[in-house]
Amino acid sequence: MKVLSIVGARPNFAKVAPVHRAFLTYPGIQSKIVHTGQHYDAAMSDVFFDQLDLPQPDYCLNIGTATATQQTADILLKFEPILNREQPDWVLVVGDVTSTFACALAAAQNGVRVAHVEAGLRSGDNGMPEERNRILTDALSNLLFVTEQAGVDNLLREGMAAHEIHFVGNVLIDSLVQYRQKANDLNPIRALGLLPEQYVLITMHRPSNVDTEAGLRRLLTLVETVANLRPVLFPVHPRTRASLHKFGLNAQLETMANVQLLEPQGYLEFLNLMEHAAVVITDSGGIQEETTYLQVPCLTFRESTERPVTIGLGTNELIPDLNPETVKGRVVEILAGRMKIGCIPPLWDGKAAGRIAKLLYDTEMHREDTKNHREKP
Structure with missing residues (x-):
């Protein structure tokens, strides 16, 4: 199967890097990276490719600075021809930036399934552009990969199908580890x-x-x-x-x-x-x-x-x-030493990307098996 993973802004790179590496461990997965260019200067973009051992992106949309509305429109226009050319099985988006929502929307409109990493997070503040991006991206997604139990609870409360929701841990912590x-x-x-x-x-x-x-x-x-x-x-x-x-x-x-x-x-x-x-x-x-x-x-x-x-x-x-x-x-x-004592949340163990790759691969294999079974005379 072919997966297009989307990066666009600074927070995306450390989340996509471990997932891309996990995909490469499966001979049956072809993983390509699309960089929208939402963050386009070297300090916000290039250095992350170098330090996180990411290959140069297969596609750069070069959208640059603009309002969120302008960026969304530009991504839709530039990403759709890539979808038509590549015919991916999945588009994988991470987080909650403009690039995340715009690429999820383009994929859904072109009949390509969407996997959202870091799904289900909610601040309750609809005035935040990130909150709107999160809600809309989750509504467009076919697989929802969640970092914490609150994400699962939010998605179920919003009517998402339980079989589409997977509590996998936090890929950002994979890069940190x-x-x-x-x-x-x-x-x-x-x-x-x-x-x-x-x-x-x-x-x-x-x-x-x-x-x-x-x-x-x-x-x-x-x-x-x-x-x-x-x-x-x-x-x-x-x-x-x-x-x-x-x-x-x-x-x-x-x-x-x-x-x-x-x-x-x-x-x-x-x-x-x-x-x-x-x-x-x-x-x-x-x-x-x-x-x-x-x-x-x-x-x-x-x-x-x-x-x-x-x-x-x-x-x-x-x-x-x-x-x-x-x-x-x-x-x-x-x-003075009077600090809050915390602990590491469940499944923040540096292995979330491996769980995501396996779930995506297994989902695709199950779909193929079901399709082949139906086609048998």
């Missing part, structure tokens, strides 16, 4: 002149936090407040950087004491920075999961999370009032 030692060998902390567990790592990129002047000013207050406690490392996402320039706030951030501003980091570099931080402050979904596995305290600057297992079992805590002073209070407590 495989590359953790390599990241430690790289040791970017030393080059930055820092010691393990003596700094705070901050990332922010969600529209609700960085697309308005009020949100950015709140973020700058947060960074300055935390920097009074510990050195701060702040890899600045391109979206955040663009907003800082738009509202004339970049100079204020650049002159803050005890803050090191970094370019977007490669997968290995960022993994190492996460593992050795005293605390991570973020609005990212994937970082909530990675810090839970690494057992690093994580404060999520959001009102809700689609990954409740990181709260229930993991080291993650929500800061629902989006108040820098609330963050400061928790950082002080964590630095």
